[in-house]
Amino acid sequence: MMSKKLWGGRFQAELDQLGSDFGASIHFDQLMAEEDLIGSLAHVKMLGHTGILTADEVHAITTGLEALQTDLAAGKLQFSTANEDIHMNLEALLTKKIGPVAGKLHTARSRNDQVATDFHLYVKRRLPKVLAQIRHFQAVLVKLAEENVTTVMPGYTHLQHAQPISLAQSFLAYFNMLQRDYERFEFNQQHTDLLPLGAAALAGTTFPIDREFTADELGFQKLYTNSLDAVSDRDFALEFLSNSAILMMHLSRLSEELSLWVSQEFKFVELSDSYTTGSSIMPQKKNPDMVELIRGKTGRIYGHLMGLLTTMKGLPLAYNKDLQEDKEGVFDTVKTILPTLKIYTGMLQTMKINQAQMEASTKNDYSNATELADYLANQGVPFREAHAIVGQLVFKGLQEHRNLQDMDLTELQAASPLITADVYHVLQPEVAIERRNSLGGTGFKAIKTQIKQAQATLANED
Numbered sequence: 015m016m017s018k019k020l021w022g023g024r025f026q027a028e029l030d031q032l033g034s035d036f037g038a039s040i041h042f043d044q045l046m047a048e049e050d051l052i053g054s055l056a057h058v059k060m061l062g063h064t065g066i067l068t069a070d071e072v073h074a075i076t077t078g079l080e081a082l083q084t085d086l087a088a089g090k091l092q093f094s095t096a097n098e099d100i101h102m103n104l105e106a107l108l109t110k111k112i113g114p115v116a117g118k119l120h121t122a123r124s125r126n127d128q129v130a131t132d133f134h135l136y137v138k139r140r141l142p143k144v145l146a147q148i149r150h151f152q153a154v155l156v157k158l159a160e161e162n163v164t165t166v167m168p169g170y171t172h173l174q175h176a177q178p179i180s181l182a183q184s185f186l187a188y189f190n191m192l193q194r195d196y197e198r199f200e201f202n203q204q205h206t207d208l209l210p211l212g213a214a215a216l217a218g219t220t221f222p223i224d225r226e227f228t229a230d231e232l233g234f235q236k237l238y239t240n241s242l243d244a245v246s247d248r249d250f251a252l253e254f255l256s257n258s259a260i261l262m263m264h265l266s267r268l269s270e271e272l273s274l275w276v277s278q279e280f281k282f283v284e285l286s287d288s289y290t291t292g293s294s295i296m297p298q299k300k301n302p303d304m305v306e307l308i309r310g311k312t313g314r315i316y317g318h319l320m321g322l323l324t325t326m327k328g329l330p331l332a333y334n335k336d337l338q339e340d341k342e343g344v345f346d347t348v349k350t351i352l353p354t355l356k357i358y359t360g361m362l363q364t365m366k367i368n369q370a371q372m373e374a375s376t377k378n379d380y381s382n383a384t385e386l387a388d389y390l391a392n393q394g395v396p397f398r399e400a401h402a403i404v405g406q407l408v409f410k411g412l413q414e415h416r417n418l419q420d421m422d423l424t425e426l427q428a429a430s431p432l433i434t435a436d437v438y439h440v441l442q443p444e445v446a447i448e449r450r451n452s453l454g455g456t457g458f459k460a461i462k463t464q465i466k467q468a469q470a471t472l473a474n475e476d
Contacts, residue, residue, distance in 0.1 A: 033123060034475070035149065038098050038099070039093040039100075039338050039341075040093045040094070040095055040097065040098065040099055040100060040103055041095070042341060042342050042345060043099050043100045043129075043132075043341055044081055044093050044100050044103070045341075045345050046100055046132040046133065046135075046136050046341075047086055047091070047100050047104065048083075048086060049131075049133075049135035049139070050100050050101055050104055050128070050132050050234070051079055051086065051104065052081055052135060052233065053128065053131045053132055053135060053211065054079050054104070054119060055076060055079050055231075056211075056228050056231035056232045057119070057123055057185060057211065057228060058072055058076055058079070058119055059076070059225060059227075059228075059231055060224055060227045060228045060231065061071065061118075061119075061121055061122065061223075063224060063227055064221075064222050064223060064224050065185055066121055066122060066221050066222065066223070066226075067118055067121065067220075067334075069116055074112050074115050074267075074439040075108070075112065075115060075116065075118065075119050077091040077112070078111045078116060079108065079119075080107045081111055082104060082108060082111070086135055092109065094106075098315050099123050099125070099129070100132070101128050101129060101132075102125075103259050104119075105119065105120065106146055108178075109224040115215050116194040121221065121360040122214065122219045122221035123211070123214065123219075124213075124215035124216075124224050124245075125335065126213070126214070126215050126216065126245040126332070126333040127209070127210050127211050127212065127213040127244060127245055128151060128212075128214075129205055129230075129337075130210040130211075130244060130245050130257045130315070131209065131210050131211040131248070131397065133248075133340070133341060133344075134206055134207075134208065134209070134210065134234075134250065135232070136344075137202075137206045137250060137251065138203070138206045138207060138234075140348050140352075141202060141206060141254075142198055143352060144199050144348075144351060144352065144355075145196060145199055145200060147352055147355040147356060147359075147474065148192055148195060148199070148261075148346040148355060149195045149196070149357045150191060150356075150359050151355050151358055152189050152192050152193065152196075152313065152468070152471075152472060153189055153472055154359050154362050155185045155186070155189040155192070155362070155468075156185075156186075156189060156468045156469060156472065158182075158185045158362060158464060159182035159185040159186050159189070159461070159465050159468070160182070162180070162181040162182045162367065162369075163180055163182045163458055163461050163462060163465075164444070164458060165180060165181035165182065165242065165367065165369045165373070166178055166179075166180070166181070166369075166372060166373040166374070166376055166443050166444055166447060167180075167181045167184070167282070167372040167373070167376065168372075168376050168381055169183075169377050169381070169452065169456070170381065175375075175376075175380070175381040176207060177384055177446065177456075178318045178348055178376045178381050178382070178444075178446050178447050179456040180444035180447055180456050180457075180458065180461050181367070181369075181372065181445060182461045182464075182465070182466075183235070183456040183461060184271075185268070185432075186228050186461070186464050186468060187463070188246045188264065189468050191264040192261075192264065193471060194260075195257065195260060195261045195264065198253075198256075198260065199254075199257050199261075201253075202250065202253045202254055202428070204224060205249055205250040205252075205253060206246075206250040206254075207234055207235045207236060207312070208234065208235075208236050208237065208238050208244075209225065209228065209229045209232060209234035209236070209237050209238065209288075210238050210244035210245060211225070211228055211232075211246070212225035212228060212241075212244075213235070213238060213241035213242075213244035213245050214241065215245070215332075215333070216245055216246075216331070216332035216333060217241055217242075218241045224248050225237050242331045242332045245333045245334045246329065246331055246333055246334075246337070247331050248322065248326060248337065250339055251322060251344050252319070252322055252323065252326070253323055254344060254347070255315070255318050255319040255343060255344065255347060256319055258315050258318075258319075258347045258350075258351050259312075259315050259316050259318075259319045261316045261351060262308075262311065262312040262316075262350075262354070263312060263353065265308055265312070265354060265355075265358060266308065266309045266312040267473050268358070269305040269306065269308050269309040270309060272285070272302060273302055273305050273306065273309070276300075276302050276305075278376075280371075281368055281371045282368055282371055282372050283363075283365050283366060283367050283368060284365070284368070285300075285302055285304075285305070285361060285366075286361070286364035286368040287300075287308050287367055288360070288364060288366065288401055289302075289304045289305075289357065289360065289361040289364070290302055290303060290304070291303045304357050304361060305361075308354050308357070308358070308442065311350050311354065313356045314346070314350065315347055315351070315453055317343075317351060318343030318344070318346060318347050319343075320341070321343055322339070322340055322343055322344075325337075325339050325340065335366075360369075366396075366448050373443065375442070376443040377417075378417060379417070380411065380418060381443070381444075381446075382418060382419065382441045383404050383405075383407075383418065385440050385445075385446045385449075386400075386404045386407070386418060386433075386437065386440070386441065387403075387404045388400075389433070389437055389440050390403060390404070390430055390432060390433070393432040394432075395430065395432065397452060403429050403430050404418075404429075407421070407429050409423075414472055418441055419438060419442070423435055423437075437467055464467075
């Protein structure tokens with residue numbers, strides 16, 4: 015008895031039920047139902063345009079597909095694992111609506127180029143959403159930078175106080191990271207905007223199709239020029255996952271900083287109740303759960319990237335069933351990064367900054383030591399010698415629990431007679447920041463220049 019599968023002509027037995035369930039992808043690729051219908055509508059229109067199908071056949075199929083679109087939007091479509099994937103499910107539903115003529119839709123098309131087209135469409139339609147959300151977050155960072163040009167905070171290396179900086183410098187650092195993310199996703203569009211439809215199974219088709227017509231219908235800028243590459247390429251998905259992994263890494267770094275800044279020891283910022291949670295046992299707790307979840311979900315996105323890279327690494331040309339594993343990670347990544355960006359945008363918009371606490375943390379440390387070394391270097395002392403002089407003064411301060419600015423002028427002059435009373439002005443954190451106006455520096459003038467550059471970047475996308 016012949017198999018009842020749409021591909022079952024040569025098969026005399028049904029697929030083992032466990033194997034059927036194991037091989038089915040409908041439980042996740044139904045997310046591409048909309049894209050599949052859009053692709054089918056363009057394909058049947060091309061079949062009519064080239065005369066491969068009659069006008070009546072095209073009308074019947076188009077009417078059926080549009081009815082399925084309406085049913086999909088209304089949540090009325092029911093899918094079955096017996097039909098394996100979204101493509102065969104929709105073909106079965108179309109056949110039920112319009113009869114055997116539905117089978118002509120698959121003329122000059124394979125599931126191989128069909129699924130590749132759906133996947134391209136899925137990513138292509140979501141990249142603009144990712145780009146827009148990055149821009150929203152960047153706009154918040156720029157606004158925070160504008161409001162905190164003169165907010166003083168410690169800058170860190172090795173998580174140790176290094177030099178005082180403007181808080182705006184920190185926000186702009188993340189703006190620049192996100193700008194690189196934006197540019198990567200923007201470039202990702204080039205390799206996503208390639209149409210595989212028309213490659214058929216792997217070798218093209220004998221039917222007189224018009225691939226350029228289909229590309230215009232679907233809004234694709236270019237066509238794959240090699241049919242083997244068209245059905246087997248997943249570089250666009252790998253780029254999307256790689257870009258997402260880098261984006262999440264940036265947000266995870268920010269999460270790590272915020273988890274420190276909200277702690278009792280730092281008290282630099284306070285997050286809104288809308289983005290924090292409490293403890294089931296400790297009434298006083300206000301936990302930065304969103305920050306921690308974003309940091310945790312970064313590993314999830316890394317896993318999706320490594321999973322697809324590993325799937326692809328051993329695949330011969332052209333299509334292999336392994337490629338069924340290309341989508342779930344991308345779907346989950348979209349479902350992760352878009353809410354993450356929205357949450358971060360809202361979280362920073364509502365965050366309270368404790369400017370006094372930030373500035374106070376620069377008063378009782380030695381983050382002004384470099385200022386004293388530079389002061390001596392400007393007096394003609396070789397920097398390495400100046401470094402050693404200041405290092406000895408820092409050691410003395412540590413032993414006596416005093417900061418550099420608390421030492422008498424005579425003590426400072428004992429280390430170097432070139433030090434005069436103006437040094438106390440130089441040692442102030444605000445002055446240390448104000449003087450660093452080299453390109454990209456933390457000086458207030460340099461920061462304002464960076465803000466203008468960031469605003470210009472945002473304005474160019476309007």
